[in-house]
Structure formats: C-alpha cells, structure tokens
Amino acid sequence: MKSLNDKLWIGGWALILNILLLLPQATAAELNFENVFESHSAVLLIVEPETGHILDANKAASQFYGYSRIELKQMNIQDVNTLTAEEVANERKLAKKEHRNFFIFRHRLKNGEIKTVEVHSNPYQYMGKTVLLSVIHDISKQRQMQDDLWHYQGRLEQMVDRQTAELKETHQLTVMILLIGILLLLGLIAALVFAIRKLQEAKKVEQRERQMLDEIIWGTGVGTYEWNVQTGVMKTNKRFLEMVGYKREELEPVTIETWKNLTHPLDLEVALEIIEKTFSKEREFYESEFRMTHKDGSIVWVLSKGNVVEWSQEGKPLRMSGTHTNITSLKQTEVELEKAKKIAEEASLAKSEFLASMSHDLRAPMMGIRGVLGLLRDNKTVVKQESDLLDDLDDMSTRMMSLLDDILDLSKIEAGQLQLDVDAWEPAKIIENIVSLFRPTALKKDIEISTTASQYLGYWCKTDDIRLRQIVSNLVSNAVKYTKSGSVDVDVHIALGEENDRLVIEVKDTGVGISKEKLDGIFDRFTQPLQKGNTQGGRAGLGLAIAHELTEIMGGRLTAKSTPGQGSVFTLSLPVQWAERPVLEHKQDFVIAPLKVLMFKANPVNQKVIASMLMRNGHSVSVAEDVEDMLAYAQAERFDVILLDSEMAEDGAFKVIGDIRQKQGPNKDKPIIAFAKLSPKQKWDELTEAGVTSIIAKPVKHERFFAELGRLFGDKKKS
Structure with a gap:
C-alpha cells in the first residue's frame, strides 16, 4: 500500500510539473515560430549553447535590455549576465538540486540597471543546428510574491499530508480519489497563478515601457497623436495641444476636424493629398510640413510624420499614429539664411558691377595717356633721355592696362557675364x-x-x-x-x-x-x-x-x-573641335580723303588724342563743348562724320541723334559714330535703333577707329 501511495504522489507532482512546462510549449506549437518569436511579449533570446553568443533576439528583448536587435546579435550572454562563471555554475547546481527547469540570474540593462530574472532555456532546432531558446522573465519586484506562493504551496502540502494521515484509516479508494483531486486542484491553481502572474508582468512591462516612452517623447518636445481613421477621434499627448497654445479641455473632443480647423488652408490641401497617398500605399510613410494657427493668432510651422499601424482585412487604414514637431525656429532661420544669401548675391553683383565700371572708367584715361605717349614718341624732336622716359611710361601704362584687364575679366567671371x-x-x-x-x-x-x-x-x-x-x-x-x-x-x-x-x-x-x-x-x-x-x-x-x-x-x-x-x-x-581653314579676304589699304569731323568733348584727354590724330592725317575737327553746342554745330554746318559719346549728360547722345535724324538739316543722312561701353548690350541696340551708323567699344582703340573711317570713307589704294 505504501508503494502505491508513493507512486501516486510522484505521478501527481509530475502532472503539475508537466502542466507548468507544457503551457508555453502548447502555445508555441500552434503558431509559426518566427511570428511568435518576433511578436511575443515575453523576452526571448536564441543562444549558441557552446559559446553563449546571442544569435537572435525579439522586439521585447530589445525593449527590455535597451539594445537594438543588431546590437544584441553582436553580444554574448555574459555581456548582460552580472554573475561570475563560478556563481553561474553554483546556480546551475542549485537548480539541478532543486529540480528546477529555470535559472535565476542578475542581468545588466544598457542603461546600467540590474534586473533579477528567471531564464528558461530549452534546446531547439534553429537553422539546422541545436540552439538554446531562452525565455527571460523580470522577477525583480515579483520575487517576494513568488516566495509567498511557494510558502503557500508548502502549507498546502502540509495540509495534504495531515489530511492524508487522517484518511489512512479510511478506505483506500477514497484516499486515492481525494488525493488525485487535491493534486489536480493544486495543479490547476498553480497553472492559474502562473498565467495570472505572466499577464500581470506583461501589463506592468507594457505600462512601464509606455511610461518610459512618454517620458522620452516629452523630453524631446514632440507632440504625439493616434488617429482612429474610422471614427476620426485623435488621442494626443499634452505637447501636441500646447504646441498651438491650447489645453485639452478647450478642444475636447479632439478629432481630425480639430486638426483641419487649425491648419492653414493652403497647406491642408497638400497634407491631405499626402495622407491619401499613404492610405493607398503609394507612400510608405506620411511626412508633411504645414502651418497651424496658434491660440494667440501667430503661425506655428509643424513637421508632421506618421504611419498606418493597423489595417483592416480589406486593406483599409484603421489606425494611424505619428508625431508633430515645432519647426518654426528652423523656418525662421531658413528665411534669414535666404535673406542673407540674397544680400550676399546682391553685394557680389554690386561689387562685380563696380569693378567692371571702375575698370572701364580707368581704362578710358589710360587709353588717353597711351595715345598721348604715342603722339610724343612720333615727335622727331624727342631726345634720347626723353625717349627713355617715354619707354618707361609706356611700360608702366602697359602694366596698368593689364591689371585693369584682369579686374574686368574677374568682374565678368564673378557676374557670369563672360x-x-x-x-x-x-x-x-x-x-x-x-x-x-x-x-x-x-x-x-x-x-x-x-x-x-x-x-x-x-x-x-x-x-x-x-x-x-x-x-x-x-x-x-x-x-x-x-x-x-x-x-x-x-x-x-x-x-x-x-x-x-x-x-x-x-x-x-x-x-x-x-x-x-x-x-x-x-x-x-x-x-x-x-x-x-x-x-x-x-x-x-x-x-x-x-x-x-x-x-x-x-x-x-x-x-x-x-x-x-x-x-x-x-x-x-x-x-x-577641328575646323577647316577659313577663306580670308586680302587685307585692303584705303586712302581717306580729308574729312570734316564734328565731335563731342567728353573725355578731354581722349578727345585731344583723337582730334590730334585726325588733324595729323589731314582732317579738320570741330569740338562741341555741350549738347546745345553740338546741336548748333549740326544745324549750322555740313560735316562728313559726327562723333558722339553714349554717356553724354542727360541722354544727350539720343537728343543729338534724334535732332539730326528727324530735322531736315545739312547732316540728316551723315554717318554718326558712337563710342559706348561693351555693356550693357541693350545700350548698343538703343543707339542703333536711334540712328547711329557705327558703334566703337570704349576705351577706343585708335586702330579700330581709323579702320571704321576707312570702311565708311576710304578709297582702295591703287597698286
């Protein structure tokens, strides 16, 4: 009889142990391993049994330890276990002695916090090799509860022992039935307690993680929302509403219409279009920038991001969650940078225009100086010492002209006009x-x-x-x-x-x-x-x-x-880019009969140089002091050619051209040559339309000027 009782006791405890062990296994068998492993709320690790290398970790493990999945897969289990090798060995011996199928360790999280955990490990065939599938439970706060449960179980066992001793005198069949019933009851109680404890732990973990996430988000100043697409209701954190200056009670109930009413109409249309593309899966994520109206009437720029986190079986969006970030200061910085860029570009353009204008203005007198030097060098009475000085002046003026050319080229390059x-x-x-x-x-x-x-x-x-x-x-x-x-x-x-x-x-x-x-x-x-x-x-x-x-x-x-x-x-x-040799006309020399020239006194030095060269070649020159003087000359005398400067005061050049071309005077059809800067090109077009015959770029090169006279008035030399 004693042997039978012993067998019953052993069988009963084996039944309880199997119920406890088979509960998670039964669930795992029903689901695809990968899906269960990833989505399971329990902390799960796959560990190489020989080396302790972590082969994989689920999302719950990443959240529990604070490491990303990639970081965990690069770690060893000893990287989180705070026990020494000797302490680990002692725990394994203790578990074996106590017939436990789990170990109790102390694990260090990424933030340095130490947690007391239960580690349940079972061999599992994974990717063609045997690994350990470990389930980790945080029992830091529940350890006391577990001790109480074990104490209660011990008390129950004592009660069973006492009842069994009292019932030994009764019928054997009654004893066995009662014993089995008690054992089954204990097993069910233990299983129920285990399930309740796991559920409580999961809820606590979820609450703790949600609280931690809320604290992190609050620290970043980001507003969060969860939008029920079907009902339109939006759950938001406090920062979401504070961003536009409102308290929750001022806007409740908060719905998608609340957001629409606060969003700038022009931006709302674009944002809704992006949302529709997200719902139709044209976009993986929703992201949009828009303006919202603050309670005080000011404008708040918001960067909104989101993702559909729940879909219906028909593929319709059910729930969308995301964040709002205040980017008003960033937008203001962008505006300031754009203004600064515009100012810098305008300053650069002004500088380039100034350099171009300055080089033109400097080149004009320099050309005059070089013209005077040319006249002096042609003077047969110049002695050797004076000739050397003229050579030095010519060399220095050449250097100055080269520098001015550099400045002019630089200004053109900077302005993009070259x-x-x-x-x-x-x-x-x-x-x-x-x-x-x-x-x-x-x-x-x-x-x-x-x-x-x-x-x-x-x-x-x-x-x-x-x-x-x-x-x-x-x-x-x-x-x-x-x-x-x-x-x-x-x-x-x-x-x-x-x-x-x-x-x-x-x-x-x-x-x-x-x-x-x-x-x-x-x-x-x-x-x-x-x-x-x-x-x-x-x-x-x-x-x-x-x-x-x-x-x-x-x-x-x-x-x-x-x-x-x-x-x-x-x-x-x-x-x-290779080219054929062009067919060139032979250079022709011209003889220009003496001309009667009317010119405007613009730049005194250049005017004197040009006048001197004209007179040296047998031409007569009349110089007008101002616009009125020019008009008087043009109406009183007949000239062969008229020389103007495009920069005569108060558009004097156009006044002279118009007067000559429109009135039936003696010079109505005579050639008019204008001296003008290379830019702006528009000025050349205006001069041509006004009636100018030829335009010569300033500073005037004498060879170019006399070549133009030859084209207009020259007779070909007879050989």
Whole structure:
C-alpha cells in the first residue's frame, strides 16, 4: 500500500510539473515560430549553447535590455549576465538540486540597471543546428510574491499530508480519489497563478515601457497623436495641444476636424493629398510640413510624420499614429539664411558691377595717356633721355592696362557675364606669336625660349583666340619672369581621344620653383606664386586665377607641378573641335580723303588724342563743348562724320541723334559714330535703333577707329 501511495504522489507532482512546462510549449506549437518569436511579449533570446553568443533576439528583448536587435546579435550572454562563471555554475547546481527547469540570474540593462530574472532555456532546432531558446522573465519586484506562493504551496502540502494521515484509516479508494483531486486542484491553481502572474508582468512591462516612452517623447518636445481613421477621434499627448497654445479641455473632443480647423488652408490641401497617398500605399510613410494657427493668432510651422499601424482585412487604414514637431525656429532661420544669401548675391553683383565700371572708367584715361605717349614718341624732336622716359611710361601704362584687364575679366567671371567668342583659329600660330613676343625679354636675361608648336601649323580648330592668348601669355610671362637662367620650353601636342581630341600645352621652366604650400593655392585669387625672398613680380596675383577660371569656362584643365630650385611645369589641356581653314579676304589699304569731323568733348584727354590724330592725317575737327553746342554745330554746318559719346549728360547722345535724324538739316543722312561701353548690350541696340551708323567699344582703340573711317570713307589704294 505504501508503494502505491508513493507512486501516486510522484505521478501527481509530475502532472503539475508537466502542466507548468507544457503551457508555453502548447502555445508555441500552434503558431509559426518566427511570428511568435518576433511578436511575443515575453523576452526571448536564441543562444549558441557552446559559446553563449546571442544569435537572435525579439522586439521585447530589445525593449527590455535597451539594445537594438543588431546590437544584441553582436553580444554574448555574459555581456548582460552580472554573475561570475563560478556563481553561474553554483546556480546551475542549485537548480539541478532543486529540480528546477529555470535559472535565476542578475542581468545588466544598457542603461546600467540590474534586473533579477528567471531564464528558461530549452534546446531547439534553429537553422539546422541545436540552439538554446531562452525565455527571460523580470522577477525583480515579483520575487517576494513568488516566495509567498511557494510558502503557500508548502502549507498546502502540509495540509495534504495531515489530511492524508487522517484518511489512512479510511478506505483506500477514497484516499486515492481525494488525493488525485487535491493534486489536480493544486495543479490547476498553480497553472492559474502562473498565467495570472505572466499577464500581470506583461501589463506592468507594457505600462512601464509606455511610461518610459512618454517620458522620452516629452523630453524631446514632440507632440504625439493616434488617429482612429474610422471614427476620426485623435488621442494626443499634452505637447501636441500646447504646441498651438491650447489645453485639452478647450478642444475636447479632439478629432481630425480639430486638426483641419487649425491648419492653414493652403497647406491642408497638400497634407491631405499626402495622407491619401499613404492610405493607398503609394507612400510608405506620411511626412508633411504645414502651418497651424496658434491660440494667440501667430503661425506655428509643424513637421508632421506618421504611419498606418493597423489595417483592416480589406486593406483599409484603421489606425494611424505619428508625431508633430515645432519647426518654426528652423523656418525662421531658413528665411534669414535666404535673406542673407540674397544680400550676399546682391553685394557680389554690386561689387562685380563696380569693378567692371571702375575698370572701364580707368581704362578710358589710360587709353588717353597711351595715345598721348604715342603722339610724343612720333615727335622727331624727342631726345634720347626723353625717349627713355617715354619707354618707361609706356611700360608702366602697359602694366596698368593689364591689371585693369584682369579686374574686368574677374568682374565678368564673378557676374557670369563672360562669354566666349569662338571662331576658327590656328592655335600653333597663336603660340608661336606669343613665344616671339616674349623672346626679346628672355634673351635679355640670357634665357633660351623655344616651342614645338610648328609641327602643328596648318591645324585649325574652333576656339576663342583672345582667351587662348591670354592664358598662354600669362603662363609664358610667369615662366620668363621667375627664371633667372636656363630655359623656358612651350611644348605642344595633340592627345587623341575616343570622344574628343585635346590640345595640350606644357610651359616648362628652370626657374625658382614653387613650394608645396603655395602650390596648393596657386590658382587662388590674389596669390603670388613666388618663393620667399624673390623680389620679382609686381602683379596683383590675379593672372593665374583668371587663367584657371577661363580654362574651366573653355571646358579644359589647368594644372601645375613644381620643385623649389628646379622649376615648374604648367599644363593646359583644352578640348579640340577641328575646323577647316577659313577663306580670308586680302587685307585692303584705303586712302581717306580729308574729312570734316564734328565731335563731342567728353573725355578731354581722349578727345585731344583723337582730334590730334585726325588733324595729323589731314582732317579738320570741330569740338562741341555741350549738347546745345553740338546741336548748333549740326544745324549750322555740313560735316562728313559726327562723333558722339553714349554717356553724354542727360541722354544727350539720343537728343543729338534724334535732332539730326528727324530735322531736315545739312547732316540728316551723315554717318554718326558712337563710342559706348561693351555693356550693357541693350545700350548698343538703343543707339542703333536711334540712328547711329557705327558703334566703337570704349576705351577706343585708335586702330579700330581709323579702320571704321576707312570702311565708311576710304578709297582702295591703287597698286
């Protein structure tokens, strides 16, 4: 009889143990493992049994430990277990001794908090190998409750023992039935307690996580909402409403209509369109910026983000949640930045226009000075000493004109107004001319200068010859300037390519060289590429910068290599568009009969130079002091040609042109030549429409002026 009772006791406790163990297993068997693993509210880990490496973790584990899923998969179980290896071994022995199928450990979360946990581990076939599937329960606060439960179970066992002892004297069948009933009752109670405890723990975890999330969101100043799409009701946090200055009781019930009423009508239409695209799954997430009206009447800019978190079986949106972020200050910053950008652009444009205007205004008197120098040098009575001084003045004026040209080019580049004048040219001829131009200077310094351009004579391509001359002249000028002795070589070759060929020009010198520090900024503006201690130069440091920018505008590359004390190599590479040699008319010389010229006294120096040259060539010149004087001359006398300046005061040029062309005076059909700045182009069009015959760009080049006179009045020379 005693043996039978012992078996009943053992069977009963085995039944209870199986009920406790099989509860979670039964649930797992009913569901797809992956879905259950990911969505289960319990903390689940898959662990490599040999190494303790964490192979995978579910969302609940990530939330519990504070690590992302990716971080957990890179960790070992010992990274979170605070027990030493010896303490872990003792716990395993204790669990075995107490016949427990779980272990009690202390785990450290990412934030440093220590939690007492139960770890239930069972072997499981995962991806073709045996792993441990561990279920972790936080029992920090429930440990006492568990101890009480175990104590209660012990009391029940004592009661059963006492009742069993009292019933031993009764019938054996009655004892067995009662015993089995009690055991079943205990098992059901234990299972119920276990289930209730798990449910309570899950609710506490959920509440704790929700509270933690709310605290985090509150700290960021972000408003949150949960929108029931079917009913229109919106659950919001306090910050959502405070963002627009309201308390909850002022707007309740809060619905989607509340949001619509507070949103700017123009922005609402766009936001609703984006929401519809999110509902139709054209967009994965909802994101929109819009203006909302604050309680005090001010405008609040809001960045709204959201996602549909629940769909119906028919694919209709049921619930959408998201955030509102106040971006008013960001928008104000954007407006201020846009204003600052506009101001900077206007300032840059004003600077460029000022530089262009200044260079034009400076070039005009400089051209006058150079004209006077030309007249003086043509004077046969000039003695040797005076001639040398005139040469010095001519050299300095040339440098000044070069600097003014640099400033003008720079202003055009900055304003985006520099345009290329592309035509068919022979680049080898251009390069040979440049080398010939600098050969006298090189020979004075005992420098050998050479070029290989002759091998490409006869090759024509489309390019801007003025800009090509400007770039190469700058490179050759620098090479000669910074070379004390040795050589300057200008090598030319054609690099053939699949898409296009390239003209490559290398200017090599044996000069002072450039240090690495200065070489890095060699193409920066206002940079002098000189070694310390070299006193040559005198330019403003714009030449190479302008050459580099011109090269890029022409679609090419300009690079530099240099070794201090050994020399430098500048390489210009330009795309080549080959062209046929143009059919040119032979240059014709003209003889101009004496002309009677009426001109306006605009710039006194230039007026005197032009008048002197005209008179030296046998022409008579009348100079008008002002507009009224000009009109009087034009109506009183007949002239062969009339010279005007487009910048005469109070649109005087147009007044003179209109008076001459409209009145039946002696000069109604006579040619009128106007001197005008290159820009704005609109001024040229207006002058042409007003009745001007020819326009010559300022500053006036005398060759261009007399060529135009030859075109209008010249007779071809007889050979």
